[in-house]
Amino acid sequence: xxxxxRQLDINTILMxxxxxxxxxxxxxxxxxxxxxxxxxxxxxxxxLVTAAHVLSDIREDEATLFLRTERNGxxxxxxxxxxxxxxxxxxxxxxxxxxxxxxxxxxxxxxxLRLATTDLLASDENLxxxxxxxxxxxxxxxxxxGAEANDAGFPILRSGRIASYPLAPTSVHPTxxxxxxxxxxxxxxxxxxxxxxxxxxxxTRLGESLQLIMGLVSQEKMIEEEIRSLTEVRKTKHQLxxxxxVSAPLIQQTITMLPAPSIE
Numbered sequence: 001x002x003x004x005x006r007q008l009d010i011n012t013i014l015m016x017x018x019x020x021x022x023x024x025x026x027x028x029x030x031x032x033x034x035x036x037x038x039x040x041x042x043x044x045x046x047x048l049v050t051a052a053h054v055l056s057d058i059r060e061d062e063a064t065l066f067l068r069t070e071r072n073g074x075x076x077x078x079x080x081x082x083x084x085x086x087x088x089x090x091x092x093x094x095x096x097x098x099x100x101x102x103x104x105x106x107x108x109x110x111x112x113l114r115l116a117t118t119d120l121l122a123s124d125e126n127l128x129x130x131x132x133x134x135x136x137x138x139x140x141x142x143x144x145x146g147a148e149a150n151d152a153g154f155p156i157l158r159s160g161r162i163a164s165y166p167l168a169p170t171s172v173h174p175t176x177x178x179x180x181x182x183x184x185x186x187x188x189x190x191x192x193x194x195x196x197x198x199x200x201x202x203x204t205r206l207g208e209s210l211q212l213i214m215g216l217v218s219q220e221k222m223i224e225e226e227i228r229s230l231t232e233v234r235k236t237k238h239q240l241x242x243x244x245x246v247s248a249p250l251i252q253q254t255i256t257m258l259p260a261p262s263i264e
Contacts, residue, residue, distance in 0.1 A: 021050070058084060068153055140190065140192075218244045219243070
């Protein structure tokens with residue numbers, strides 16, 4: 001458990017709570033959210049969130065989570081062994097109908113971490129109230145092909161626009177398209193909105209900052225073409241430079257599948 005850290009700029013918060021995870025033959029992106037402990041105003045539990053296939057593709061019971069530590073104002077990479085299975089049994093909870101996994105984690109006290117809480121996960125009501133729509137610019141953090149922003153292992157920030165409609169209700173539309181080219185290693189990365197002076201409800205809210213986690217990267221959108229000849233039928237896939245994003249309410253649903261956190 002950890003003491004609650006006041007939420008500041010979502011760009012910096014998520015940059016400092018998004019990490020690369022790797023097994024022997026695969027890698028992906030995870031981010032850590034804080035889940036409030038009931039009956040406590042000062043404690044939160046660490047919840048690791050990612051695409052379910054990121055964890056399931058790691059064959060070993062133990063993965064390496066590349067945390068970071070800060071010493072004298074300088075960040076350094078901090079590889080950390082993370083148990084994701086117990087005798088082959090997953091320690092994560094997986095959404096029954098979506099590519100999302102969540103699990104509690106205990107991290108070393110030397111790790112640098114700035115937490116966004118689950119309160120920042122967008123709800124259907126948020127999507128409607130703030131009139132979030134196709135063309136809205138979103139940001140995403142991840143590790144394309146395992147690439148890092150620097151030697152400390154920070155993720156790479158990229159952006160794109162919402163490329164599909166409608167977004168809600170997410171019970172009917174659990175995913176949306178994001179105009180963002182996906183590479184191996186991007187899966188599991190947080191997709192979020194950071195907007196100011198937004199117009200909604202018929203007026204422009206000058207000075208107002210809107211920060212919401214919109215979902216996570218699940219996969220690349222592909223189109224399959226079937227080519228027929230006299231001797232064979234061949235199928236080929238074409239990249240569309242689009243990501244399939246699982247919407248935030250399904251992340252919230254997955255987290256609520258975990259036992260309620262407690263102070264230990």
